[in-house]
Amino acid sequence: MRAAEYDAYGAADVVTIRDVDPPSDPLAPGNVRARVEATSVNPKDTFVRKGRFRALTGETFPKRVGYDWSGTIEAVGANVKGFAVGDRAFGMVNGWAGRTCAEFVDVAAAQSARLPARVSMAAGAAVPLAAQTALQALVDVANVRAGQRVFVSGASGGVGLFALAIASDLGASVTAAASAPNEKLCRDFGASAFADYAIAPLETLGERFDVVFDVFGNLAFDAIEARLGPGGILVTTVPSPATMLAVALPNPMRTVPSISNTAPGVRRTPVSCSRRVQNSTEPIGAS
Numbered sequence: 001m002r003a004a005e006y007d008a009y010g011a012a013d014v015v016t017i018r019d020v021d022p023p024s025d026p027l028a029p030g031n032v033r034a035r036v037e038a039t040s041v042n043p044k045d046t047f048v049r050k051g052r053f054r055a056l057t058g059e060t061f062p063k064r065v066g067y068d069w070s071g072t073i074e075a076v077g078a079n080v081k082g083f084a085v086g087d088r089a090f091g092m093v094n095g096w097a098g099r100t101c102a103e104f105v106d107v108a109a110a111q112s113a114r115l116p117a118r119v120s121m122a123a124g125a126a127v128p129l130a131a132q133t134a135l136q137a138l139v140d141v142a143n144v145r146a147g148q149r150v151f152v153s154g155a156s157g158g159v160g161l162f163a164l165a166i167a168s169d170l171g172a173s174v175t176a177a178a179s180a181p182n183e184k185l186c187r188d189f190g191a192s193a194f195a196d197y198a199i200a201p202l203e204t205l206g207e208r209f210d211v212v213f214d215v216f217g218n219l220a221f222d223a224i225e226a227r228l229g230p231g232g233i234l235v236t237t238v239p240s241p242a243t244m245l246a247v248a249l250p251n252p253m254r255t256v257p258s259i260s261n262t263a264p265g266v267r268r269t270p271v272s273c274s275r276r277v278q279n280s281t282e283p284i285g286a287s
Helices: 043-050 121-125 128-141 158-169 180-188 221-227 241-248 274-279
Strands: 002-006 015-019 031-038 068-076 088-092 104-108 112-114 149-153 173-178 193-196 209-214 228-236 258-261
Touching: 031 121, 068 104, 068 121, 088 121, 088 128, 128 158, 128 209, 128 228, 149 158, 158 173, 158 180, 173 180, 180 193, 209 221, 221 228
Parallel strands: 149 173, 149 209, 173 193, 209 228, 228 258
Antiparallel strands: 002 015, 031 068, 031 104, 068 088, 088 112
């Protein structure tokens, strides 16, 4: 079969498409084997390929690419329920060893789900990592509730769009920050207000927020702190050193009690935002 691999950390040109051995029997208990029909590329893929997390990914090569996948179930291992050969399915490989950019892949059934008939394979492959990151940030960490005010920076990327959908479905009032051409897209995904970060950065907004989700860690902590209300929460997937230092230093005037880092990819099935995923014609797989 063909698979995407690389022999050293580096830029995108280290990745090559090769003929490799397909997964072999016996299929491990608890696993399913899928014929991959679509996959997606997320920031996590690029960070891993560049070696940013080499302390976790190690120096053994070759390494394969890809965490998200959608496809058709080819085989079902022992102790697996809910899947049959021929099912349309999708999922995400949890952890740091990517391998879904291949024609076939063995994956844990617990990290997979049946793909609804109304969702295309391409859309299904764009969902798992990005949607679960947003779900973890807003539900597991920030505990967003109806009536709260949520600000999402980087709202037009994969994680950001799912964050808009999830927060609005939870009943929050959501402000999206992105570039002006993406305003309609953000509003279609649930934003009730929009800020063009080129002319209206967070610190210029008059509103205070209960939750700020800084998807890419691009915002200065002083700007975030000034716009958080009492008990406000900052969640970021990529906290900058400056932000971590600012939070660590004691400040008796600070009223912001919480900053959280949410790592991309959690063992949870995204149940929100399916309506907007299905209706969107925009590419949302990579942010």
